[in-house]
Amino acid sequence: MGWPVATRAEQPNGQNQDIDVKPAQIVILVDQSGSIRQEDMVREQNAASLLAQSELSTRSTVSIVGFASDSGTKPPVDVACPPLVLTGAAERERIAQCVGGLRKRATSEGAGTDHAEALKQAMSYLGQGSAADGPKLIFLLTDGVLDVSESPRYGVDKSAQQRNDAAQQAIRQTLDSARDKGVQVWPLGFGKVDKNALDQFAAGGFQGSCGPEVPKPSATVVSTSEDVTGALLRSFSSGRCVGVGPVTNNQLGSGRDIEVPVTIPAIATDGSIIVVKNDSRISVEYIDPQGRSVPKSGESDSGRFQASGETGAVEVLRVVNPAPGEWTVRVTSPPEVPPQNVLTAVTWQGAAQAVLNVDPPTPAVGHQATVTLKVVLRGGKPVARPELLQGLSFTAEMAGDNVPARPITLQDNGQSPDDAADGTFSGRVTIPTELKDGVSFRGRVAGLGISAADATATVKVAPQLPTVLATTTLPTLESTVEPGDSLLAKAIISNNSGQRQRVQIGVRADGESSITVPAEEAVREVDPGSTTVDFTMQFADDSPEGVATGVVRVVDAADPSRILHEKSFTVAVEYPFPWWKWIVGFVVGMGVIPLAYWLVARRLAQEVQGLVVRAIRDGHMVSLHTAAKKAKQFRFTVDTAGPVPRLNIAPDNEQVAFVLSRSRNGVRLKTPYGQVLTAQIGEPVDVGDGLIIEVVDAAYGDGQEPVSVGGGTPDAPLSSPGPQQPTDPFI
Secondary structure (H helix, E strand, O other), X not given: OOOOOOOOOOOOOOOOOOOOOOOOEEEEEEEOOOOOOHHHHHHHHXXXXXXXXXXXXXOOEEEEEEEOOOOOOOOOEEEEEEEEEOOOHHHHHHHHHHHHHOOOOOHHHHOOEOHHHHHHHHHHHHOOOOHHHOOEEEEEEEOOOOEOOOOHHHOOOOOHHHHHHHHHHHHHHHHHHHHHOOEEEXXXXXXXXXXXXXXXXXXXXXXXOOOOXXXXXXXXXXOOHHHHHHHHHHHHXXXXXXXXXXXXXXXXXXXXXXXXXXXXXXXXOEEEEEEEOOOOOOXXXXXXXXXXXXXXXXXXXXXXXXXXXOOOOEEEEEEEOOOOEEEEEEEEOOOOOOOEEEEEEEEEEEEEEEEEEEEOOOOEOOOEEEEEEEEEEHHHEEXXXXXXXXXXXXXXXXXXXXXXXXXXXXXXOOOOOOOOOOOOEEEEEEOOOOOOOEEEEEEEEEOOOEEOEEEEEEXXXXXXXXXXXXXXXXXXXXXXEOOOOEEEEEEEEEEOOOOOEEEEEEEEEOOOOOEEOOHHHHEEEEOOEEEEEEEEEEEOOOOOOEEEEEEEEEEEOOEEEEEEEEEEEEEEEOOOOOHHHHHXXXXXXXXXXXXXXXXXXXXXXXOOOOEEEEEEEOOEEEEEEOOOOOOOOEEEXXXXXXXXXXXXXXXXXXXXXXXXXXXXXXXXEEOOOOOEEEXXXXXXXEOOOOEEEEEEEHHHOOOOOOEOOOOOOOOOOOOOOOOOOOOOOOO
């Protein structure tokens, strides 16, 4: 039936292990009118270059068009970069160079501002297809108002006002076409612009957005061209649905170097690190979260890399499957280069797929069905950490013949019908009695930083409840299992057929996990009435550490296509402490191991006694000693309400607490949100909200009073904790 019993689990149906960021079609319109200053022109060139180079998909098409007005001999638009698919390094390098074709127009060439012809040229590239094919975006950079008063294109014998009125009419017609073709317009003005006109450009185009919390197209006006880059990146973020980190400006002196941190979050499968260096002689080095310099072409265990623009003013490093965490951009200037203002930023997106589940798979009219929706990234990696899902919307709806679409409220808070806060959103809906054949469910995960993921399911409906029903109680993210070990689960079968029935239980795992139900437990005989069946979820010896997700399915053993029940699960996989290393060490060092000594050493290695927990936030650090706790776990809370964090031992009945235990390489820390982090002794761990947790040996910590580094008062600022070793971002 396609479901494993004692064999390796399959990937979910339709789950693409090569999920890619959705492509976009982008046109950047750059004002070249006579009112542009030369320094403004350079900034427009740089902004257009960084936007084009930082696009994440290798299937996206980018065009760059300059515009002014018609002189009678020269057309109003200059196509600096014709539509180009960003397949590889050569195409991105070409984009980086062709922006040099943008230049300020002389009066004799037509120095007015013809927004109408600029938008018309953009639509000639974007007029095919619909918004469903991927985002179609126009970014309009301009410093002035519409001015075609001297353009013969709008009538040889017309007055200046009549020509401008004709251009306004052309703009309205082009915007109507943009709305119909799913093209968004994002205007960016600086200098003496007409804000109302720019607002009309934005409102006239397509009004789609990346999600309920994401702004629709809007106009932005900045005071000077110096602010164009940051404003353009913010518009790019909303239109392209990408995440954008802080845009930082730093002064780079002659013969000096600077290091700038940029953060790539764990949800990112694709990212671009942007450096506007202004002078091609300035060199850039990129350092991963482990402190290692990465190549500008090729790959390492920190990602796959492709740089462009090294010989220009704007350099971008595109990274596929980047290591999450804090990267460092090292920018170096030769002595002969004058001081420069260097801009750095990072963009990212997660290539994602939504997974929708309906239980029971054949719901009965007039009865409830449970709908779950989750998201997996490239390679089937689940996303279970709540902080990674902040800002994303999980929505679902139900529709059928003669039944309009009905929204389904989804939640991930551990309250029925949701099992736990684990990244799987759940909701219930009653199947309308007027449905006869089938019903369709549609789910969507959308928001900034993720490539919108859709999932659909069309299921048959039954006129009444089946005679055999099933439900399960499965382990949650609070459950931890070692590779090669197993977890217990429970199925409850309600057999109302009056006859003995046979059911079969199977597991289908996501990603690289391998989870099975032993053959002797998979098929069960159930008598009439309610029967509770315990079964084992067996994890393979090579199961990867981190979060494991999948689906448990109960079917009719005589007809496996008849699915009785289907339910998602999320658990944590952790490797055991490597006791063999202790044994080998003692054998080599002593030649013999007294049994009693070994047992004591083993017990002490498991205990948290002798450790000190440090909480660090905003330059303040406090400590809490575990000396009196001869146990394998230490539970504590962190109060961050004030300027200085407070550490307290958690009472036994406290649910919202951190749990500290030993691991094979150091310590294991479970957060109140179910996130499991591993670290070495003395290694700082970022647990979110600006809070760092560090566990050290007692010899390096003191009691519960606030302490400072390098002397001074308790409020003395701490130095940077330095590069951190990456932990599994999906735990």
